[in-house]
Amino acid sequence: MRDISERELELPDSILGRLSEISSEHKEIISISLGEPDFDAPLPLIQAIKKIASDYKKNKLSHYSSTTGRTDLKELIINKLKKKNKINADLNNILVTCGSQEALFSGFLAALDPSEEVILPNPGYLGYIPAIELVNGVPLYVKLEEENNFEIDPNKIRELIDKKKTKVILINSPSNPTGNVLSKKVLEEIAEIARENDLYIFSDEAYEDLIYGKEHISIGSLNGMQDYVVSFYTFSKSYAMCGFRLGYAVGPEEIISAMAKSVHYITISPPTISQLVGIEALKLPYKYIEEMKKEYDRRRRFIVGRLNETGLKTKMPDGAFYTFSNITKVTDKSSLTFAKELLNKAKVAVIPGTEFGRFGEGFIRCSYAAKFELIEKAMDRIEKFLK
Numbered sequence: 001m002r003d004i005s006e007r008e009l010e011l012p013d014s015i016l017g018r019l020s021e022i023s024s025e026h027k028e029i030i031s032i033s034l035g036e037p038d039f040d041a042p043l044p045l046i047q048a049i050k051k052i053a054s055d056y057k058k059n060k061l062s063h064y065s066s067t068t069g070r071t072d073l074k075e076l077i078i079n080k081l082k083k084k085n086k087i088n089a090d091l092n093n094i095l096v097t098c099g100s101q102e103a104l105f106s107g108f109l110a111a112l113d114p115s116e117e118v119i120l121p122n123p124g125y126l127g128y129i130p131a132i133e134l135v136n137g138v139p140l141y142v143k144l145e146e147e148n149n150f151e152i153d154p155n156k157i158r159e160l161i162d163k164k165k166t167k168v169i170l171i172n173s174p175s176n177p178t179g180n181v182l183s184k185k186v187l188e189e190i191a192e193i194a195r196e197n198d199l200y201i202f203s204d205e206a207y208e209d210l211i212y213g214k215e216h217i218s219i220g221s222l223n224g225m226q227d228y229v230v231s232f233y234t235f236s237k238s239y240a241m242c243g244f245r246l247g248y249a250v251g252p253e254e255i256i257s258a259m260a261k262s263v264h265y266i267t268i269s270p271p272t273i274s275q276l277v278g279i280e281a282l283k284l285p286y287k288y289i290e291e292m293k294k295e296y297d298r299r300r301r302f303i304v305g306r307l308n309e310t311g312l313k314t315k316m317p318d319g320a321f322y323t324f325s326n327i328t329k330v331t332d333k334s335s336l337t338f339a340k341e342l343l344n345k346a347k348v349a350v351i352p353g354t355e356f357g358r359f360g361e362g363f364i365r366c367s368y369a370a371k372f373e374l375i376e377k378a379m380d381r382i383e384k385f386l387k
Helices: 013-025 043-054 071-085 101-110 130-133 154-160 184-197 253-266 272-283 288-310 335-346 371-386
Strands: 094-097 115-121 138-143 168-170 199-203 229-234 246-248 324-325 363-367
Touching: 043 272, 071 094, 071 246, 071 272, 094 101, 094 253, 101 130, 101 168, 101 199, 101 229, 101 253, 115 130, 115 154, 130 138, 138 154, 154 184, 168 184, 184 199, 184 246, 246 253, 288 324, 288 371, 335 363, 335 371
Parallel strands: 115 138, 115 168, 168 199, 199 229
Antiparallel strands: 094 246, 229 246, 324 363
């Protein structure tokens, strides 16, 4: 039998894929585990898809676009960035990709040589570490403390920097899985660290529109940061367009150009039809996002209240659509064992905190991107299980 590369063999097996299979196979299981909006894309986008597809020849749906994305889409992205994120960009600063995950991966390819380092929060989004390791980079972890509302401590970043090896600081705000939104003070301190040490900042802002009562600040908008920050965005969360696989990065021309080289050999170009739908999405009134966010907020307040009532200590998240609950008051079992028991005995699927890094031990992540009535049933089952 021929060998599989050690790089691939050492990639972690994510529990998310298996949970998705189990949930689809066993209808009695309620899943509050997945990081995907339960909403369909807004109706005007569904109508636009039909119109775009009906004129497939004129729209050249069977053909590649430019590797960096369609010019008409990038022009709308530039306007959005200026108005919403306070980031000034031109066409050479934009790379449209097959979701922000591809953009992040191409960013690591462009910024890292083997054994060079990325400093990132832990617990953090489960896709970061494998992507860094796939390009033979080294992840270094800033532990997020529950007592500090899972805010990044800039002093811990300073302690990890190696002048020769460290190349990137990765931040995620609003955060998956903790729901934390980084304050302007913390962002300014991280920006100062990047300037002092000549480092890139990779800013994952996938949940930029899903913030409750706080302000989203793009670190790329801060004074003097245009040469240091690559910001990553997606249509998946704001417009419920996960299946369209459409995202984009904005940053210094030098690294965007390097990322485009990698993208050409990974996917050649983002899907033409998805880009045309993305154009329509950026033209939508904000009310469509606001309607989704209002419902997420209702669910957020409900699920946090119920989780705390059961003894699962849960801070109110300021962004995204996740809760990150401390299980140590109700069990001495590991996060993985506790999640498995919830699945097998209560028929509720959640994500063990260790999926988001070793500092996620002692926690579980629930998603309130699920119908309200399903969340209610899930909470009833968890309460009964814990009693």
